[in-house]
Amino acid sequence: MRRDQDEPDQRRSARVDPGVDRPFPPPARPAGVLFDAVLLDRDGTLVEDVPYNGDPEKVRPLPGVREALDRLRAAGLRLGVVTNQSGLARGLFGAADLARVNARVEELLGPFDDWQVCPHDDRAGCRCRKPEPGMVYAASGALGTVPARCVLVGDIGADMVAAGAAGAGAILVPTPVTRPEEIAAAPHVARDLPAAVTEILRRQNALRPTTPRRDRAGTVLVVRSDSAGDVLVTGPAIRAVAAGARKIVLLCGPRGRAAADLLPGIDEVVEWPLPWIDGDPQPVDPDDMRHLTDRLTRLGADEAIIFTSYHQSPLPLALLLRVAGVPTIHAISDDYPGSLLDTRHRVPVGVPEPERALSLAAAAGFALPDHDGPGLRLRPDAVPPPPAELGGPGYVVLHPGSTVQARACPPDLAARIVRVLAEAGHRVVVTGGPHERELTALVAGDLGVDLGGRTGLAGLAAVLTGAGALVVGNTGPAHVAAALGVPVVSLFAPTVPYGQWGPYRVPAVRLGDAGAPCRDTRATSCPVAGHPCLSRLDPADVLAAVRLLDVPADRPPARTGPTVGVAAVAAGPPVGRAVTTSGGSGR
Numbered sequence: 001m002r003r004d005q006d007e008p009d010q011r012r013s014a015r016v017d018p019g020v021d022r023p024f025p026p027p028a029r030p031a032g033v034l035f036d037a038v039l040l041d042r043d044g045t046l047v048e049d050v051p052y053n054g055d056p057e058k059v060r061p062l063p064g065v066r067e068a069l070d071r072l073r074a075a076g077l078r079l080g081v082v083t084n085q086s087g088l089a090r091g092l093f094g095a096a097d098l099a100r101v102n103a104r105v106e107e108l109l110g111p112f113d114d115w116q117v118c119p120h121d122d123r124a125g126c127r128c129r130k131p132e133p134g135m136v137y138a139a140s141g142a143l144g145t146v147p148a149r150c151v152l153v154g155d156i157g158a159d160m161v162a163a164g165a166a167g168a169g170a171i172l173v174p175t176p177v178t179r180p181e182e183i184a185a186a187p188h189v190a191r192d193l194p195a196a197v198t199e200i201l202r203r204q205n206a207l208r209p210t211t212p213r214r215d216r217a218g219t220v221l222v223v224r225s226d227s228a229g230d231v232l233v234t235g236p237a238i239r240a241v242a243a244g245a246r247k248i249v250l251l252c253g254p255r256g257r258a259a260a261d262l263l264p265g266i267d268e269v270v271e272w273p274l275p276w277i278d279g280d281p282q283p284v285d286p287d288d289m290r291h292l293t294d295r296l297t298r299l300g301a302d303e304a305i306i307f308t309s310y311h312q313s314p315l316p317l318a319l320l321l322r323v324a325g326v327p328t329i330h331a332i333s334d335d336y337p338g339s340l341l342d343t344r345h346r347v348p349v350g351v352p353e354p355e356r357a358l359s360l361a362a363a364a365g366f367a368l369p370d371h372d373g374p375g376l377r378l379r380p381d382a383v384p385p386p387p388a389e390l391g392g393p394g395y396v397v398l399h400p401g402s403t404v405q406a407r408a409c410p411p412d413l414a415a416r417i418v419r420v421l422a423e424a425g426h427r428v429v430v431t432g433g434p435h436e437r438e439l440t441a442l443v444a445g446d447l448g449v450d451l452g453g454r455t456g457l458a459g460l461a462a463v464l465t466g467a468g469a470l471v472v473g474n475t476g477p478a479h480v481a482a483a484l485g486v487p488v489v490s491l492f493a494p495t496v497p498y499g500q501w502g503p504y505r506v507p508a509v510r511l512g513d514a515g516a517p518c519r520d521t522r523a524t525s526c527p528v529a530g531h532p533c534l535s536r537l538d539p540a541d542v543l544a545a546v547r548l549l550d551v552p553a554d555r556p557p558a559r560t561g562p563t564v565g566v567a568a569v570a571a572g573p574p575v576g577r578a579v580t581t582s583g584g585s586g587r
């Protein structure tokens with residue numbers, strides 16, 4: 001009944017391959033570090049927000065900013081400014097005034113490596129005015145890198161949306177005018193710019209081993225025992241370990257097996273359920289544990305690294321591994337591990353899951369090689385080309401289901417999203433597992449292509465390679481898209497933190513009510529009547545997000561639909577409030 005398959009030859013051929021964060025060109029600098037550059041909003045982030053300021057005398061740096069920027073410079077990070085200055089379009093100051101103000105900013109705060117200024121107002125429909133991501137792309141290019149290797153610090157939701165839509169990291173430093181819903185929706189929040197800088201440098205350093213290994217490790221057992229999404233976000237850490245070990249064996253559960261088969265760097269997979277890991281835990285069978293311990297003993301691993309979510313304990317498995325004779329064990333544990341762990345690593349809450357796992361690998365002495373980056377990736381040979389019946393690339397995929405009910409998109413909403421996208425000229429493909437055929441048929445209706453039940457995880461990856469974007473909740477397929485560089489419209493139920501579980505290092509737009517009562521409950525079935533975090537979402541916002549991600553429609557719109565602007569996306573719930581109403585200059 002156990003599938004305990006060893007397929008070393010198949011996997012050895014897929015040894016860690018040079019990585020690129022598709023769709024961007026490969027960076028010129030070593031890829032193993034997290035960030036090359038920090039992008040900064042100007043007004044309200046670097047300097048006091050003086051509405052439409054054209055007067056250099058009125059430039060006042062915010063407290064601690066000069067010292068914080070100097071810490072970034074000393075760490076070798078490049079600095080760029082990305083600022084909306086609609087006062088130019090409105091004639092409230094001239095280009096010469098702006099140049100004098102920016103020169104004064106540099107006089108007080110030190111030099112920046114790049115300046116990006118949007119001179120337009122809302123009416124221009126430009127691609128540079130935040131929340132559009134144009135300036136993030138332009139700045140990263142000017143700084144010799146790509147958005148995924150940048151983090152943007154700003155004080156309003158438009159900064160967060162622009163960064164996310166380009167695939168950059170983002171940290172919100174709220175001011176008194178930052179709206180509560182913008183704070184709720186931000187992937188990360190810091191008290192002020194100095195605190196944001198401390199966090200950026202902490203995350204950057206967490207991926208570097210304190211004691212790098214001199215020699216290649218022998219056989220390393222890596223463990224990730226929960227679902228497909230969990231296994232996928234552990235992929236970068238597994239590649240880091242693979243780069244410094246002779247053989248990698250992954251112990252995973254049945255729900256993670258399909259994902260394990262897609263990951264580079266794994267030589268052998270041992271599939272075995274750990275009954276205490278599941279949300280619906282099964283009894284522990286002593287015989288089964290004896291068989292598992294025997295299997296692990298025969299494996300003869302020199303070391304083990306147990307990867308977990310922040311709410312899981314590695315200690316029960318660590319005990320079994322000790323019984324199986326594994327001499328060295330590394331894991332994250334807040335609980336006192338006694339003699340069960342050799343490396344007891346600790347990570348603050350809110351760190352993106354891939355970085356959390358990478359920091360454990362680093363604590364064990366493993367780092368990504370220079371040619372590889374921290375993004376998610378799949379073995380190219382494990383993903384077939386997209387089915388010809390889909391008629392070429394560029395379609396939008398909607399995956400309405402989830403293994404966790406609280407994170408699924410309500411079916412009637414999903415059906416309305418298909419309709420709105422199709423009427424705007426997009427081809428829509430609906431995907432789902434074998435148990436979701438009824439759901440996908442309902443959602444696809446007459447306007448979408450229904451692939452429900454026809455794709456395993458590798459098949460879904462194949463479909464996604466031809467997708468312009470994926471519309472999906474917080475579930476495994478979001479991480480498959482991230483691994484393929486396919487932009488994501490994330491219908492994110494806030495039961496867990498977005499900054500921790502959102503699509504990683506890929507262009508993405510977050511939708512849904514981030515401040516809903518289910519926030520941070522970790523609920524698996526929605527604890528609030530009517531599933532309000534997602535059910536109140538307007539399908540027009542999904543279309544706006546697809547446009548923000550620059551996915552072109554295939555056909556002209558079927559008929560004139562409702563007017564949709566990116567402001568609805570930027571503002572977050574309640575939808576439809578334009579970002580320009582929050583006051584201040586440069587908004």
Ligand SMILES: [Zn+2]
Pocket residue numbers: 118119120124126127128129
């Ligand atoms: Zn512009």
